[in-house]
Amino acid sequence: MVTRSILPLTVKKACVTRRGKRLIGPISTTVHRHGLTVVMGPNGAGKTTLLRMLHGMERLAEGHLAWQQPPEQARKRQAFVFQSPIMMRRSVLDNVAYPLMVHGTPRTEARAAAADWLERVGLKESAAKQATVLSGGERQKLAMARALIRKPEILFLDEPCASLDGRATREFEELVCDAFARGTRIVMSTHDLGQARRLAKDIWFINHGHLHEAGPAEAFFASPQTPEARAFINGDIVE
Amino acid sequence: MNDITQGLLEAFRLIISLDRDLIEISLLSLRVTLTAVAIASAIGLPLGCWLAVRRFRHRRLAIATMNALMGLPPVVVGLIVYVLLSRSGPFGVFGLLFTPTAMVIAQVIILTPLIASIAHQAIRELWAEYHDLLISMNTSRRQRITALIWDGRRALLTASLAGFGRGIGEVGAIMIVGGNIDHVTRVLTTAISLETGKGNFALALALGFVLIALAIIVNLIIHSLSKTETSGRW
Ligand SMILES: Nc1ncnc2c1ncn2[C@@H]1O[C@H](COP(=O)(O)OP(=O)(O)O)[C@@H](O)[C@H]1O
Ligand SMILES: [Mg+2]
Numbered sequence: 396m397v398t399r400s401i402l403p404l405t406v407k408k409a410c411v412t413r414r415g416k417r418l419i420g421p422i423s424t425t426v427h428r429h430g431l432t433v434v435m436g437p438n439g440a441g442k443t444t445l446l447r448m449l450h451g452m453e454r455l456a457e458g459h460l461a462w463q464q465p466p467e468q469a470r471k472r473q474a475f476v477f478q479s480p481i482m483m484r485r486s487v488l489d490n491v492a493y494p495l496m497v498h499g500t501p502r503t504e505a506r507a508a509a510a511d512w513l514e515r516v517g518l519k520e521s522a523a524k525q526a527t528v529l530s531g532g533e534r535q536k537l538a539m540a541r542a543l544i545r546k547p548e549i550l551f552l553d554e555p556c557a558s559l560d561g562r563a564t565r566e567f568e569e570l571v572c573d574a575f576a577r578g579t580r581i582v583m584s585t586h587d588l589g590q591a592r593r594l595a596k597d598i599w600f601i602n603h604g605h606l607h608e609a610g611p612a613e614a615f616f617a618s619p620q621t622p623e624a625r626a627f628i629n630g631d632i633v634e
Numbered sequence: 635m636n637d638i639t640q641g642l643l644e645a646f647r648l649i650i651s652l653d654r655d656l657i658e659i660s661l662l663s664l665r666v667t668l669t670a671v672a673i674a675s676a677i678g679l680p681l682g683c684w685l686a687v688r689r690f691r692h693r694r695l696a697i698a699t700m701n702a703l704m705g706l707p708p709v710v711v712g713l714i715v716y717v718l719l720s721r722s723g724p725f726g727v728f729g730l731l732f733t734p735t736a737m738v739i740a741q742v743i744i745l746t747p748l749i750a751s752i753a754h755q756a757i758r759e760l761w762a763e764y765h766d767l768l769i770s771m772n773t774s775r776r777q778r779i780t781a782l783i784w785d786g787r788r789a790l791l792t793a794s795l796a797g798f799g800r801g802i803g804e805v806g807a808i809m810i811v812g813g814n815i816d817h818v819t820r821v822l823t824t825a826i827s828l829e830t831g832k833g834n835f836a837l838a839l840a841l842g843f844v845l846i847a848l849a850i851i852v853n854l855i856i857h858s859l860s861k862t863e864t865s866g867r868w
Pocket of ligand 1: 413418436437438439440441442443444445
């Protein structure tokens with residue numbers, strides 16, 4: 396079966412406001428079929444809001460998003476990993492099987508697929524545990540398996556390593572690289588410069604809700620165009 | 635102090651000797667309250683869940699009303715049910731006054747808001763937790779509610795148990811609508827009330843201990859049932 400891609404996604408002058416206050420925008424950009432985009436910016440810059448907006452979880456006050464397929468189609472082929480992953484009060488295995496079951500895969504089949512994914516992310520031993528007892532790093536892995544199990548075309552990751560230690564971060568980054576290598580389009584946010592340097596193919600730099608720079612990672616790190624981005628890269632405090 | 639020891643001894647004696655009256659009123663207590671809890675749960679649990687996830691006009695008002703109804707004084711509920719069921723009342727033709735059915739009706743009215751309110755609270759918290767995930771996964775409203783009820787089933791069970799606790803110890807309403815008629819509508823709480831009035835403290839205390847024991851046993855049974863289910867699944 397050939398399914399046509401939902402990408403590229405075109406964003407035109409999109410704004411998100413809350414209680415009359417503009418959180419981000421207007422933002423115009425394109426998310427191409429292939430790539431690994433890292434969204435950078437200080438805390439409160441609007442990274443989370445931007446990712447949620449792209450995923451269709453924020454109502455646009457202005458502008459619009461255009462996928463290559465109708466919205467319902469597009470929605471089915473995206474996945475999102477939240478900054479603090481939501482653990483359903485079920486076993487680890489059932490958490491990962493849930494997205495399949497909810498979309499009609501028979502239970503045994505869904506659980507078998509979930510078991511495969513748990514093995515891939517290194518949580519095989521924990522399959523029978525309650526998800527709520529997992530550590531931070533394990534939760535992120537679970538969230539990753541749960542996000543990837545339906546083979547999304549695009550995966551949004553919101554500061555997935557913000558509360559992880561070095562080793563858990565490295566393991567998680569391996570999963571990200573693996574998904575990218577298999578052709579999943581990735582858009583992830585971070586305020587960790589090192590992580591951005593390790594993973595990014597493209598960088599979006601945002602501050603105060605505006606997209607200040609967007610382009611290849613190498614160029615961004617070599618010669619940032621805006622003073623804010625330069626300060627951010629130098630490790631200065633950006634306000 | 636002496637009364638309490640005597641009460642314990644008397645309770646022990648009544649239980650050992652399988653006292654007919656004791657068994658009869660204990661069983662009626664259980665029957666009335668368990669029936670009321672079952673009906674109140676069938677109404678209250680879905681209602682609580684529904685109020686937690688559904689947005690509609692006057693939702694706040696509905697929730698405030700539910701919480702206010704939770705504080706209804708049982709005596710007043712009993713009185714109202716009495717008036718409704720009495721000969722001259724609108725439902726008088728059914729002849730339900732002073733029957734166990736009347737007691738069940740009164741208890742359902744007392745327990746439903748309580749069960750609905752606890753269920754609402756629990757499901758609302760779970761919904762706040764799950765919201766983004768379930769929205770992101772593109773679930774239908776029905777699937778969301780199913781997930782919340784399934785994952786919140788312990789909390790819902792607790793809501794029903796709280797209802798049972800309130801119902802089994804309730805005396806005001808069932809005294810009025812049941813009439814505490816020997817061999818017909820006498821239950822543990824109304825019997826305790828009667829024996830206390832007659833000055834039979836030992837017997838009253840004995841019945842009190844039986845009541846407490848029943849409440850604990852029912853809780854333990856239900857909890858252990860839910861535990862076996864858990865360990866079987868995971
Ligand atoms: N629910 C909300 N209501 C009002 N303001 C919000 C809300 N969520 C976020 N904001 C504001 O929006 C801005 C961007 O937030 P966010 O997207 O979370 O930034 P980041 O993820 O880059 O730290 C911040 O100024 C934040 O205070
Ligand atoms: Mg954020």
